[in-house]
Amino acid sequence: MPTRIAALGYHQPEHRLTNEDLSGMVETSDAWIRQRTGIVTRHIAREESVADLATAAAGKALAAAGLGPAEIGQVVVATCSAIDRVPSIAAEVAGRLGIQGAVAFDLNNGCAGFTTALAVADHAVRAGAARHALVVGAEKMSDVTDYTDRSTCVLLGDGAGAAVVGPAAQPGIGPVVWGSDPTARDAVRLRGDWHPRFAQDGQKVFRWATTALAPLAREACERAGYAPGELGAIVAHQANLRIVEALARQLDAPGAVVATDVVTSGNTSAASVPLALAKLVERGEVTPGTPTLLFAFGGGLSWAGQVVRCP
Template sequence: MTGSRLVAVGHFQPARVVPNSELESMVDTNDEWIQRRVGIRERRWAGPDETVDVMATKAAQDVLAKAGVEAAEVDMVIVATCSALDRSPNMASRVALALGMTNHPATLDINTACSGFPHAVAIAQHAIGAGAARTALVIGAEKLSDVTDYTDRTTCVLTADGAGAFLLTADPDEHISPVLWGCVPEMGDAVRIERAEGDKFAQNGRAVFRWTTYELPQIARDVLDRAKVAPENLAAIVLHQANLRIIEPLARQIGAVNARVATDVVESGNTSAASIPLALSKMLEKEPLPSGAPILLFAFGGGLAYAGQVVLAP
């Protein structure tokens, strides 16, 4: 079996910054309440022409430029998203078209909501390991502003838009740990976007918060056990950027005393499947990690699906 290596990380965010104060004129809320409950100070909203595939393409262009790799060298494109309004052609094939990829790459979308990105990383890793691909673009892209209920004060303060991307390539050694993934079917409706509710994002925030409080630390430790990485050796932790009150305690709970913890939710909001690569890309741009440093990725969301792995820094 061939190993996989993370070559580079990229991202794209729309230009429009929406501070909490702007939401005060739309719904009964205020900056103090939002920051106290979820830690968000501002978020980005995409314009009419900044669709899921457009943002995914821009993130792909960023990661390819950072890696110094031509689009024609990529033979697999995976887009994780739950907010694409069009069903077919899928977002991945639209990205391939926009990038001018004439080499007939494999293109697929996956939807496990907010946990989509680590699921997609694992699928690309498995394809590379099986010899079905050598170089893969793995993208998380969301336009949650299209599926937000702006009358619901508990959810409209969370959602945001953006995209992030990994470039993975085959390597003689394995730089990505085995994935730990699963779901809690009995909590499947805790996070949802359903036709019966107008195709708008809704959630039982208390149920999700309780689950993350009681279950997430042990699952994160299980990911590290599978990766054979001690918590104190982690260089960084990048969780799905859902709520600062979930993110900040985790490093302490699992004993990751030396890890940098991504808290991009403060300035980017909740971008669902885009949040992990977006947060990691911005973290590495501010202060790179040593090559080969272990990074814990973990996400959870609708389904209630979850997935995580340890990747080594590029």
């Protein structure tokens, strides 16, 4: 059974943390941050939890799809920043939205969490295990940020994005290309007793992302039956503007809109791809049916990506 993304939704906290704000907290500057990351501002949740962010985004996606809670058979929340382990954030979202009887679970694949979860939902719907699935990427990275470390605190933000996956007449979600390189698993870390702190080997991640990812992204295009030049949009994990732009150049897709939500949202880990995609659709920068590459990467080191048609 072919599948598609039927609808999207997103949510970000109202409070914004600017580069100027950060320059008063650590030894940094607006110019230093922009030059190295491209980030200007990021959203920070003061009172909202990961479950609050996820539920808000999921509710919007469900409403946009025109579906009731009884029509959802699977809820998957991709997150690496949730404090609560049991019940899962997915179970919390399902309960708040009145979704009864659906399988609900969290998935942690770092920044590649949403595209991994999207593939899991795609497989479940295609196999007939669920009629519709609700997939959410939600992070409160401010909970795990060390605001004394200028190399990481300038990167991270909070937010959530969601998608409803359902059956389709024509394929709308392409085959996933996913994997990991566990020999480099320590390059991105979130370890220790709660309260852990995010850490990474920034140079190692940058070199890997700008050299290893393009062939994998091309493979995702090929498996979906597209040449990169046929893409209408590229939505990569919003880790760093330099990485996003490098991947787009290497793919050689001159007609594609390239999502750059990182500039105003920062790195929101598993939330970054659905946030950026939902905003492109909301602003009308892509039209329904536009072939769009989703590709995310991060801790593990892991990656997952697929070509989808925009709702």
